[in-house]
Amino acid sequence: MPIATPEVYADMLDRAKAGSFAYPAINVSSSQTLNAALKGFADAGSDGIIQVSTGGAEYLSGPSIKNMVSGSLAFAAFAHEVAKKYPVNIALHTDHCPKDKLDGFVRPLLAASTERVQSGGTPWFQSHMFDGSAVPLAENLETARELLALARAANVILEIEVGVVGGEEDGVAHEINDKLYSTPEDAIATIQALGSGENGRYLTALTFGNVHGVYKPGNVKLRPEVLLEAQHAGARELGLSDDARPFDLVFHGGSGSLPEEISAAVDFGVVKMNVDTDTQYAFTRKIADWMISNYAGVLKVDGEVGNKKQYDPRAWGKAAEEAMAVRIVEACQALRSAGTHQ
Numbered sequence: 493m494p495i496a497t498p499e500v501y502a503d504m505l506d507r508a509k510a511g512s513f514a515y516p517a518i519n520v521s522s523s524q525t526l527n528a529a530l531k532g533f534a535d536a537g538s539d540g541i542i543q544v545s546t547g548g549a550e551y552l553s554g555p556s557i558k559n560m561v562s563g564s565l566a567f568a569a570f571a572h573e574v575a576k577k578y579p580v581n582i583a584l585h586t587d588h589c590p591k592d593k594l595d596g597f598v599r600p601l602l603a604a605s606t607e608r609v610q611s612g613g614t615p616w617f618q619s620h621m622f623d624g625s626a627v628p629l630a631e632n633l634e635t636a637r638e639l640l641a642l643a644r645a646a647n648v649i650l651e652i653e654v655g656v657v658g659g660e661e662d663g664v665a666h667e668i669n670d671k672l673y674s675t676p677e678d679a680i681a682t683i684q685a686l687g688s689g690e691n692g693r694y695l696t697a698l699t700f701g702n703v704h705g706v707y708k709p710g711n712v713k714l715r716p717e718v719l720l721e722a723q724h725a726g727a728r729e730l731g732l733s734d735d736a737r738p739f740d741l742v743f744h745g746g747s748g749s750l751p752e753e754i755s756a757a758v759d760f761g762v763v764k765m766n767v768d769t770d771t772q773y774a775f776t777r778k779i780a781d782w783m784i785s786n787y788a789g790v791l792k793v794d795g796e797v798g799n800k801k802q803y804d805p806r807a808w809g810k811a812a813e814e815a816m817a818v819r820i821v822e823a824c825q826a827l828r829s830a831g832t833h834q
Contacts, residue, residue: 493575493576493578493579493580493581493582494572494575494576495568495571495572495575495582495583495584495614495618496539496581496582496583496618497614498614498615498618498647498648498649500581500583501581501583501618501619501649502649502693504539504581504583505649505695505740505763505764507832507834508763508764508829508832509737509740509761509763511828511832512758512759512828513758513827513828513829513832514743514757514758514762514763514764514765514827514828514829515538515539515540515541515763515764515765515827515829516538516540516541516765516767516820516823516824516827516829517540517541517542517543517585517587517742517764517765517766517767518532518540518541518542518543518767518768518771518820518823519543519544519545519548519587519766519767519768519771519772520542520543520544520548520567521544521545521547521548521551521552522551522552523570524775524809524812524813525771525775525813525816526542526567526570526571526574527574527813528771528775528812528813528814528816528817528820529542529771529816529817529820530542530574530575530578530582531578531813531814531817531820532816532817532818532819532820532821532823532824533578533580533582533820533824534578534579534580535817535818535820535821536820536821536824536825536829536830536831537580537830537831537832537833538580538824538829538830538831538832538833539580539581539582539583539829539832539833540580540581540582540583540820540824540829541582541583541584541585541619541764542571542582542583542584542585543584543585543586543587543766544563544564544567544585544586544587545586545587545588545768546560546587546588546589546593546597548563548587549561549563549564549567549586549597550563551563552564552566552567553566560593560596560597561596561597561600561601561604564586564597564601564616564617565601565604565616567584568584568616568617569616571584579833580833581833583618583619584616584617584618584619585617585618585619585620585621585651586598586601586617586619586620586621587621587766588621588623588653589620589621589622589623590623590624590626591622591623591624591626591627591631591635594622594635594639598620598621598622598639599639599642601616601617601620602620602639602642602643602645602646602648603646604616605617605646605647605648606642606645606646609646609647614647615646615647615648617648618648618649619643619648619649619650619651619695620639620643620648620649620650620651621650621651621652621653621695621697622635622636622639622650622651622652622653623653624636624652624653625653625654625655625699629654629678629681630681632652632653632654633652633654633681633682633685633686634685636650636652636685636686636694637685637686637691640686640691640692640694641691641692643692643694644691644692649692649693649694649695650692650693650694650695651694651695651696651697651742651764652682652686652694652695652696652697653696653697653699653744654674654678654679654681654682654696654697654698654699655672655673655674655678655697655698655699655700672699672700672701672702673699673700673701673715673718674698674699674700674718674722675722676721676722676724676725677725678698678722679698679721679722679723679725679726679729679739680725680726680729682696682726682739683726683729683730683738684729688726688730688738693740694740695740695741695742695763695764696739696740696741696742697741697742697743697744698718698719698722698739698741699718699744700714700715700716700717700718700719700757701713701714701715701718702714702743702744702745702746714749714750714753714757716753716756716757716760717756717760719741719757719760719761719762720760722739723736723737723738723739723760723761726738726739737760737761739761740761740763740764741757741760741761741762741763741764742762742763742764742765742766743757743762743764743765743766744766745766746765746766746767747768747769747770751826754826754827755828758827758828765823765827767820767823770819770823771816771819771820771823774815774816774818774819775812775813775815775816776812777815778808778811778812778814778815778816779808779811779812781811782802782807782808782811782812783808786799786802786803789801789802789803790802790803
């Protein structure tokens with residue numbers, strides 16, 4: 493299927509919220525990891541989201557070029573072509589962009605999508621994330637309001653972060669402390685600043701103890717009830733019933749989360765969960781296994797010529813892609829999106 497149109501993406505998110513499931517959002521940084529993600533979603537029978545971070549976008553442009561916009565557009569162009577052969581809907585997204593990188597990443601990409609839409613096409617990306625967690629909330633929401641107007645003109649969904657995710661990702665680092673928990677007041681301020689859809693659709697990454705990086709299950713102190721409290725506060729602000737879910741929520745920093753924590757977060761309105769650390773490990777772990785198992789063929793040991801079939805990047809690449817795809821299927825199952833493609 494082609495990359496999801498704005499209408500298809502909106503329907504994906506609506507179905508996730510109505511059906512109490514969420515889509516894994518898989519970070520990629522190469523054509524190999526993109527192909528692995530596509531296969532994983534297809535194998536799971538799940539629509540999905542594939543995303544690039546600022547660092548991933550730089551890498552995609554070439555390690556000596558490091559241009560986030562050209563890397564992102566090259567990734568999107570490739571994805572738009574290869575996704576046509578897969579039987580599921582895929583949305584493209586750009587991940588964590590702090591305020592000081594907006595002019596070199598999100599704003600040019602929104603401009604490129606606006607130009608494409610005005611010419612009768614669809615946006616290059618279906619959503620973009622602004623990470624304002626490093627600035628005061630008022631400044632965060634003021635910038636988000638400006639970006640939301642630009643995103644609406646491009647027929648793109650904006651993702652924002654209200655609160656702080658601990659740990660580090662692509663140079664954005666935060667301490668692990670009480671700031672990791674969003675408050676009901678944060679939720680109300682978000683609705684007052686951005687509305688509830690009438691100014692453009694947005695996804696909200698509220699934080700409930702989330703931490704980027706590698707953590708064993710149980711070591712991350714998540715409090716999913718924070719999400720429910722925020723939904724209740726938003727519903728009261730909008731005059732809705734207590735069972736309303738006004739926010740389309742995003743779960744960041746999910747590595748090490750317990751199954752019951754993931755399930756509760758989805759029940760409380762999470763429709764997108766970022767998955768990066770675990771899939772990176774699955775991909776690279778298989779390469780390491782391949783190299784160790786095929787040591788004599790990969791290296792020219794004792795003056796031999798090696799075995800081209802074993803050091804050909806396609807050989808170990810296929811094994812790595814398959815391992816990453818298997819991990820994505822597991823993510824779809826944990827988030828209950830497996831088998832939901834329509």
